Amino acid sequence: MIILGLDPGFGTMGYGVVEKDARGNCSAVDYGVVKTPRDENFAVRLCVLEEGVNKIFDKFHPDEAAMEELFFSKNITTGIAVAHARGVMLLTCNKRCGRIFEYTPNQIKQALTGYGAADKGQMQRVVASHLRLSSIPRPDDAADALAVALCHAFTSRFAGMFGVR
Numbered sequence: 001m002i003i004l005g006l007d008p009g010f011g012t013m014g015y016g017v018v019e020k021d022a023r024g025n026c027s028a029v030d031y032g033v034v035k036t037p038r039d040e041n042f043a044v045r046l047c048v049l050e051e052g053v054n055k056i057f058d059k060f061h062p063d064e065a066a067m068e069e070l071f072f073s074k075n076i077t078t079g080i081a082v083a084h085a086r087g088v089m090l091l092t093c094n095k096r097c098g099r100i101f102e103y104t105p106n107q108i109k110q111a112l113t114g115y116g117a118a119d120k121g122q123m124q125r126v127v128a129s130h131l132r133l134s135s136i137p138r139p140d141d142a143a144d145a146l147a148v149a150l151c152h153a154f155t156s157r158f159a160g161m162f163g164v165r
Helices: 042-060 076-096 105-113 120-130 140-162
Strands: 002-007 012-020 026-035 064-068 100-103
Touching: 002 042, 002 076, 002 140, 012 042, 012 140, 026 042, 026 140, 042 076, 064 076, 064 140, 076 100, 100 105, 100 140, 105 120, 105 140, 120 140
Parallel strands: 002 064, 064 100
Antiparallel strands: 002 012, 012 026
């Protein structure tokens, strides 16, 4: 199974593509980011994100997609822009594969480390370890997206609980 993990962002969207074999072992297929140009207007930047997600689907043909749920605590303006970006990602994933799953940051941390309050460095090391990577994936958004994909790979037997309806 090919799983696309997405870390929503308006300026930078992280993606991670993971392959899960029949024995449950996971390997990284690809990871990176889609950046939107700061000098473009809001609508164009959303279109860049849609195009980026479509290119990932065209290249890797994921069977399922997983995304981090929206979380923001201080800057509501940034949160609103990310919510718009997330909406574009959800729409595009739904059109392309129809199997989308959402996880909170704590669920992702719990699935990968067994501890829902793991810090970013610990999460990055665990992602690299699970995927047998020689170094921590960079940039951070890509590492976060791989964590989302791994979370789904590890918990997909409970898919009905996390699927987007």
